[in-house]
């Protein structure tokens with residue numbers, strides 16, 4: 001039997017899974033996916049988790065059944081990768097060493113709990129990891145419940161601070177405001193005061209984004225009574241309060257930190273070229289500078305298109321996953337590597353119940369139409385994964 005190409009993918013996120021699916025089409029490849037978690041977490045659907053429209057099972061995909069759905073040439077290991085020996089081509093996990101011919105690093109990013117902000121790690125919640133998002137969702141629901149128990153028109157308002165007014169911070173602030181409004185109204189609760197405070201370090205929210213998206217999102221935040229504190233930053237927090245750089249102290253029940261990301265821990269340990277923020281620097285063909293057989297994709301790498309920085313998104317991670325798979329096949333077939341021309345294909349921001357705003361194929365969309373497009377994209381994405389998971393499940397339980 002001919003020797004198979006041993007390809008390892010570290011990280012079963014948006015980029016990693018796209019690469020697995022593309023490479024698995026070639027039966028001469030054997031792909032090993034390694035992830036520290038047993039599931040793929042759909043971060044783009046966190047807004048539905050908050051709005052109680054999806055439970056954790058609907059925002060995650062079991063990686064073992066997913067990989068079992070391929071024709072024998074994909075294996076999954078739930079192990080944490082601790083380092084990579086690039087000279088001897090070995091991936092080192094907490095329990096094993098795997099050798100590879102080609103490697104894809106797709107470990108994503110995590111919330112950057114900035115050390116200089118006192119109390120941040122202890123008292124704030126992040127949403128980049130499923131366990132953190134779940135914890136925060138439960139905390140949010142419990143807080144609403146406590147207010148219901150307090151009852152009466154004089155009850156103390158529930159105050160939630162969201163630090164960081166980028167896409168995820170805005171989506172979370174709006175979603176909580178919209179959900180709580182509906183929750184209180186539909187149940188006719190007397191204690192319905194909810195303060196959501198969005199802290200933005202710049203003059204306007206969604207810095208660098210299209211003016212139309214910014215205006216529509218601002219209006220939506222205003223309509224849902226989310227208070228925006230602009231041109232200020234969180235400098236410290238305790239269990240009950242947040243201090244801002246303008247000296248203001250805000251009493252709060254809890255805080256979500258969406259103020260920045262850093263590469264996942266493994267990247268710090270790898271002996272590879274990185275930029276000043278610690279993200280991997282890659283070539284236009286998406287491989288790392290010193291090793292042509294090692295590719296880095298998604299949030300853990302920095303991508304430029306004609307010197308323009310491309311913001312990390314699931315959409316970009318998927319495009320990188322597709323191209324790096326093509327380039328691995330090009331290497332195998334001794335063909336020239338393809339340079340990327342990756343651009344954001346569009347953006348859709350969920351802004352509360354059945355409302356979104358976005359720019360798709362150069363056109364602005366908003367309201368229910370934008371929400372519908374967002375849902376349709378998510379549905380197609382989920383169905384593609386689910387097809388393999390169902391096949392995998394079938395195989396496992398028939399054996």
Ligand SMILES: Cc1cc2nc3c(=O)[nH]c(=O)nc-3n(C[C@H](O)[C@H](O)[C@H](O)COP(=O)(O)OP(=O)(O)OC[C@H]3O[C@@H](n4cnc5c(N)ncnc54)[C@H](O)[C@@H]3O)c2cc1C
Pocket residue numbers: 010011012013014015016034035036037039040041043044045046047079080081082106107108109127128167168171264265266297298299300312313314315316317348349
């Ligand atoms: C609230 C929120 C809303 C968002 N909304 C959108 C949106 O609407 N549209 C959009 O395009 N993007 C959105 N994003 C951004 C998007 O989710 C990310 O850009 C995307 O997840 C990046 O994909 P990735 O494959 O690089 O990494 P991830 O999806 O983060 O996957 C990385 C994987 O690597 C694994 N891993 C990490 N370290 C190790 C290790 N040492 N060993 C083994 N495995 C490891 C992790 O367990 C994980 O499964 C949103 C993000 C958030 C937080």
